[in-house]
Amino acid sequence: MNNPFKEILTSEDDIRDLLGYPSELVKKKVIKCLDIHCRNFISLSPLLFLATSDEQGFCDVSPRGDAPGSVIVIDEKHLVIPERPGNRRIDSLRNILSNPRVGIIFIIPGLEETLRINGQAFVIKDEKILDLMKAKDKKPTLGIGVKVEECFIHCAKAFKRSGVWESKSWPEENTLPLIPTILSDHVNSTEFTVEVIRKGLQESYEKRLY
Structure with missing residues (x-):
């Protein structure tokens, strides 16, 4: 390239x-x-x-x-x-x-x-x-x-x-990137669907912060 x-x-x-x-x-x-x-x-x-x-x-x-x-x-x-x-x-x-x-x-x-x-x-x-x-x-x-x-x-x-501390400059919530979708596309495997990744992230954030 x-x-x-x-x-x-x-x-x-x-x-x-x-x-x-x-x-x-x-x-x-x-x-x-x-x-x-x-x-x-x-x-x-x-x-x-x-x-x-x-x-x-x-x-x-x-x-x-x-x-x-x-x-x-x-x-x-x-x-x-x-x-x-x-x-x-x-x-x-x-x-x-x-x-x-x-x-x-x-x-x-x-x-x-x-x-x-x-x-x-x-x-x-x-x-x-x-x-x-x-x-x-x-x-x-x-x-x-x-x-x-x-x-x-x-x-x-x-x-x-x-303007990162100014909430009026923040994007609308419905325009934010969909992280489970991004990860699913990047992994590109039928094993890791959007829903599987969403549940895995949620469990990690709820149970394994410390």
């Missing part, structure tokens, strides 16, 4: 010529530890996105949602994300084993700025730490420990442009 992109930039200088350089505030806002502000932000965040890649550079971004306070801050350089039950693809965990570099975005509902953290991750099984992350009386089997290297606030422009 021919590449449809005809004007590809291949150097930072070319990009800088068009977009310019960051302001002094942007250059100086990065800190190297979890200060009181970062800790407070994390304690209020029920949703994060974890970016990983393997040793070949193949990438994955995984949403992680839980009650606020579920991510544990150990000290000013370390935090732990609980590994709750999922689909067992373990994309993030496999990537961390081969390439520990991770990027995280923490989100607080209604707040348009986000907290970004970059660092080095580890798959951990420290029982004392996992005990702190029990939910519904269930302890996570594993956790993702992160050694923090960079923390900074990301501006609100993406959320302002998207």
